[in-house]
Amino acid sequence: MPPLDLSASSVEITRAICDIPSVSDDETPLADAIEAAVSGHAHLEVIRDGDTIVARTNLGRARRVVIAGHIDTVPINDNLPTRDIVIDGEDFLWGRGTVDMKAGVAVQLKLAVELSEPSVDITWMWYDHEEVDSDLNGLGRLARHRPDLFAGDFAILGEPSNGEVEGGCNGTLRALIRTAGVRAHSARSWIGENAIHKAAPVLARLAEYRAREIEVEGLVYREGMNAVRITGGVAGNVIPDECEIEVNYRFAPSRDAAAAERVVRDVFTGFDIDIVDVAVGARPGLDAALAQEFVAAVGATPKPKYGWTDVARFSALGIPAVNYGPGDPHLAHHDEERVPVAQIDAVERGLRSWLTRS
Template structure:
């Protein structure tokens, strides 16, 4: 059973938790270690739901902040030249990095949170810390989905922070995401007598043309500019090398600004592909930036920098739907998330810890 020393530096905690196996569906060992490290701390009430650990202060303060991070990772690389466990330290252009799976997405952020949870016995606001499982897989498996169903009271707060990698900058809200399958139908025939059939793949050409001609918008939402995108991500069709296909499916992904409702996003996709069969297969709404909340303004002043939009979907949307304004803030370059060369700057870990500590301890 691995143990965690929460008196160590956030960088050392990052190394320790990255070296504990925690690919999605294998988080129990890490969840056990986190629970064991937090259980003796008198200022925290510790709850567990599956492999999700929640720790709360209850000082009767006027405001409560929720700070969350997921403890699972995508699978490790199996390539001999790209294996990313265990972690190791490397230096690039004079900068020290911790290299390995999960360092960016998002164990460095979790490490900062664990250290602060242990040390901030008298924070300026009450804090709910949430470390949850199964973020990197289907939404219905997420520890946050389960926790919201079992203990919705633990989501209560005036402001929330998700420790997703943002290179130490604040990223407000997130775009929504929609997936749809656009279909064409034809008639099968032998390819030697193609005139007898109708080719469904040929009939899909206008779908691709509309995608190529589509000009996505950039929408300003509460002072941040969110770039939208509508793209084909998969195409399938065909029966055999000598058969005219009777079905073609183009999978489309629409990343939409948080000012659009789910219904508006669906309507936009159906409008673009009017005349075709469209099946919506996945839909997760976005989240507005949440930067106009008083606590958010205090947070921005404490951590510094200019806030940016989050283009990808994150779990801030879950908090937003519960009426809790939320932002993304954590160490790590998001471009290196899931990468075989995943690595995080040690200086960035320290800077995020400094920013959160300053904010959480200032009355």
Template sequence: MARLDLSIGSVDLTRAICDIASVSGEEAELADAIYAEIAPLAHLDVHRDGNTIVARTGLGRSQRVVIAGHIDTVPINGNVPTRDVTVDGERYLWGRGTVDMKSGTAVQLKLAAELVAPRVDITWMWYDNEEVDSDLNGLTRLARTRPDLFAGDFAILGEPSDGQVEGGCNGTLRAVVRTHGVRAHSARAWMGENAIHRAAPILSRLAEYRPREIAVDGLVYREGLNAVRISGGVAGNVIPDLCEVEINFRFAPSRSLAEAEEHVRRVLEGFEVEVVDGAAGARPGLDAPLAQEFLAAVGAEPRPKYGWTDVARFAAMGVPAVNYGPGNPSLAHHDEEQVSYAQIEAVEQGLRAWLTAS
């Protein structure tokens, strides 16, 4: 079984965690390694649900903070094991998961092991299947079986934020838009009706769509409505009778999921639209007293989070939440995923300072 040493530096711990491959659905080895190191710690009450691990302090503090990170990655593409690279004199750790989000998870694990008496009670959560459908997400499962574990006054998700604080997140909706036709031999195309050709107006509307920028509680979120996949066709000599265009709508947290669906249907009025997945966004949550203290302690200027993250789960449960982790979000899922040593160490120092301040 793979082993971890939580006493080593956060950069080396990131390397060790990244080198334990844990593509979504295959997190057991890493979860076992984490559990083996966290479970014996006397200052933590540890609960495991599948490949999701929760560790809580019970110091009787007046406030509780939830700090969470996922342990899975998108598929590997020749970028494990990790390696060191130098860019313009700065040292980086390169490889799958270094940005999204094993560097953030490494920082959390190190602090969980070392902070025996933080100034607030802490619930640490490390969970599986974040990169796939919401129904598989470890937090979805945990919310059904142990919703009490989500209780807190403030939450921090270690998603990559370039070492800055990103408040809330956009919502996301996926839908399939279908056009239908009639099959025929392509040599006698006039005998059929081409479903792919009928999809042309869908693509035109999406190409002409102009996304909005919407201010929410002082942060400006940018929306986007895009085709992300198209399928159709039967054979090289057959007029297709079905075409499906999958679209993704990223919407500001000022919209509800129902409002987002209504907007998509309005844009694509006249076409068959099936919503297949969706998750509401989260407002910034920066007005909470603990959030203000956190911003001051880490010296960060808040930004909006354009992608969807699990801060939305905490917001839905009434817990204000932000994203704070090392790594450039633009490199998440990229084949050249890499994070600077300095940023990993800075995030560790920022969290440590805030959690131990008197």
């Protein structure tokens, strides 16, 4: 594998790292390439934890910023190698990972080696296993192994945000709603009780549920509650005695885990409910001085982040954090994943301008 050339443009670096497949559980080749590319620069201390690479300056600046991005992708589906495409006269780089989120990582890598005298100290983090179960997340693992590396006054996650600033993020909760019945032969259905039929009120309550919009520190977050999976049934001639509906609740960052659970239990009063996963969101954090300076420097109008991202990990540590990266989040994980070349350049200019301001 040829070494990464971080003197190339951010667009070409995006192409290079996308063409090194790094589906979750297979990040090592890309992590090796990143480690080699950022090592040997006098202004950077490089640390590795598994397939997470950290590079940080230690210039004695009064403030420190943490800038992070994940290097893994969802599975490839005939969308590598990358290629250049034009849509309605606009240039795009097409392929798995271009949006989520190697374009953001490419910008970070280029700036990490080029900015030897930034106006703040910077801790760059490129981590593994973001696209899978949270207990495997490289950022979470790093926090357990080296919590000292998370010291900072502000954090930026390069998640796709169309090159705009998205503050905080919604929380997410998954619950299993269960109904029970009595098995019987379907030819004598009146002898049994159909658990799938008993699930009808659960679906009715979901259909009637109206997503709420909740303002948090000036940003309006839209909540949502939806069935994402349903299972039940024994055989083609058996009345089912069990049915299970998985519900995903996306909740505003003003709610903690207990408050989110209460909402779900209130909606499904009278049913057997099992909360199987919950991750709280992150408040916008835009009242922090560094956050305000950053927003002003990049000329952005902050928006809310509806999905959950790892900014929540920083928020939980008391570090205000925002999402800022190239790419349309609607195209994350899409087979037609593609990023506008102009957005990659714009994000690089925005970060470079802010990090080198006097």
